Amino acid sequence: MTSTAEIPAFPMTRAAGCPFDPPPVARALQEEAPLARVRLWDDSTPWLVTRYAEQRALLADPRVSADITRPGYPSPAPLPKGGTGIGFILMDNPEHARLRKMVTAPFTIRRVAAMRPAVQKIVDDLIDELLAGPNPVDLVEAFALPVPSLVICELLGVPYADHDFFQENSKVIIRRDARPEERAAGHQALIGYLDELMGEKLARPAGDLLSGLAARVEAGELTRAEAAQMGVLLLIAGHETTANMIALGTLALLEHPDQLALLRDGDSDGDNPGLVASAVEELLRYLNITHNGRRRVALEDIEIAGRVIRAGEGLIMANDIANRDPAVFPDGDRLDLSRDSHRHVAFGFGVHQCLGQPLARLELQVVYSTLYRRIPTLALATDVEKISFKHDGSVYGVYELPVTWS
Numbered sequence: 579m580t581s582t583a584e585i586p587a588f589p590m591t592r593a594a595g596c597p598f599d600p601p602p603v604a605r606a607l608q609e610e611a612p613l614a615r616v617r618l619w620d621d622s623t624p625w626l627v628t629r630y631a632e633q634r635a636l637l638a639d640p641r642v643s644a645d646i647t648r649p650g651y652p653s654p655a656p657l658p659k660g661g662t663g664i665g666f667i668l669m670d671n672p673e674h675a676r677l678r679k680m681v682t683a684p685f686t687i688r689r690v691a692a693m694r695p696a697v698q699k700i701v702d703d704l705i706d707e708l709l710a711g712p713n714p715v716d717l718v719e720a721f722a723l724p725v726p727s728l729v730i731c732e733l734l735g736v737p738y739a740d741h742d743f744f745q746e747n748s749k750v751i752i753r754r755d756a757r758p759e760e761r762a763a764g765h766q767a768l769i770g771y772l773d774e775l776m777g778e779k780l781a782r783p784a785g786d787l788l789s790g791l792a793a794r795v796e797a798g799e800l801t802r803a804e805a806a807q808m809g810v811l812l813l814i815a816g817h818e819t820t821a822n823m824i825a826l827g828t829l830a831l832l833e834h835p836d837q838l839a840l841l842r843d844g845d846s847d848g849d850n851p852g853l854v855a856s857a858v859e860e861l862l863r864y865l866n867i868t869h870n871g872r873r874r875v876a877l878e879d880i881e882i883a884g885r886v887i888r889a890g891e892g893l894i895m896a897n898d899i900a901n902r903d904p905a906v907f908p909d910g911d912r913l914d915l916s917r918d919s920h921r922h923v924a925f926g927f928g929v930h931q932c933l934g935q936p937l938a939r940l941e942l943q944v945v946y947s948t949l950y951r952r953i954p955t956l957a958l959a960t961d962v963e964k965i966s967f968k969h970d971g972s973v974y975g976v977y978e979l980p981v982t983w984s
């Protein structure tokens with residue numbers, strides 16, 4: 579049996595010079611067994627679920643809870659007093675389903691597809707501004723953050739003029755090393771902001787998602803506090819994740835020029851949606867930006883892979899290494915845009931599978947099919963060793979991406 583001292587700490591460190599690859603210790607655990615104990619910041623020792631098949635089985639299992647307030651839940655950091663209040667992502671059914679159902683319609687594939695021209699315009703306008711502005715430039719500030727922020731603001735009915743405010747507070751909330759008081763303050767600021775907006779939507783409803791929630795508040799289907807909480811979840815999830823995929827995806831492509839050429843040249847007239855769609859899936863698989871795993875706690879004893887997970891034990895589904903599991907993705911450490919990667923778990927699995935995935939896919943398809951075609955000489959304006967990576971957050975990416983073009 580492994581002694582406590584031998585249980586590896588989680589999260590683990592990536593190998594120097596390998597910013598796109600999961601930590602070697604996690605890979606070694608995956609090779610050894612589908613389940614392994616890891617040690618968290620509070621000395622608790624939940625299970626790390628290392629392999630694809632077991633992760634999907636457990637994420638689909640109703641005996642597994644996403645409720646962060648339950649004893650044994652492997653929280654990534656100390657909980658702020660008064661809870662995280664981050665909405666239905668950390669709740670179980672039936673409460674989770676009741677709330678999620680209220681916001682599924684705007685994220686259906688059909689509704690999202692209708693947004694393509696608007697998203698294309700946002701991307702084109704930002705590239706026009708980029709080309710007219712300073713060179714080199716930080717792609718994160720000038721492009722990767724504005725694209726999804728503009729899109730989610732439009733969808734929700736949040737004024738984009740407030741982007742500095744909501745981007746700053748979102749950053750604090752998802753920083754693992756932020757103090758609990760800092761995270762609570764960031765969260766309170768966003769809740770207050772969304773509550774105020776809800777007041778405006780109640781007074782002057784428009785055609786946006788928040789107005790839809792306001793109508794439900796008026797109809798007594800939802801409390802105003804629940805509506806504000808959902809607004810916060812959608813606002814954070816809607817911009818931070820996609821922004822990191824845009825910047826980190828661009829860096830990965832610049833570091834794999836053969837793959838970048840395949841994408842740019844294969845879609846030279848913007849006429850190869852199949853190639854672009856498969857490139858998006860492969861980059862999602864390869865980069866898996868939610869690199870701290872899907873966190874859960876067992877509600878009952880569960881037998882899996884020859885072991886018994888006891889009721890009350892924590893589970894961390896390490897979806898970054900599941901997306902490199904050789905049983906599902908042979909030669910998975912290779913970025914290969916022509917690979918069929920659609921079975922990846924970068925959007926999670928089960929009832930909490932990403933609600934915004936059609937929107938994220940659309941934004942990434944538009945970006946990846948436009949940016950490198952319109953700026954074919956796009957290049958890094960610094961050494962990759964000098965780039966600072968977001969090892970400290972629940973979403974992986976780069977803080978800045980200085981780029982240039984000729």
Ligand code: HEM
Nearest residue numbers: 666667812815816819820823924925926930932933934938
């Ligand atoms: C590339 C971009 C994105 C990635 C990689 C991503 C990833 C994920 C993952 C892994 C989960 C599952 C969480 C869990 O099981 O614990 C999730 C849930 C969620 N995502 Fe995304 N996401 C992205 C973009 C978006 C966008 C654009 C939105 C739009 C608002 C969004 C909204 C949500 C929501 C609301 C949930 C909670 C679903 C639930 O609990 O039922 N995400 N996302």
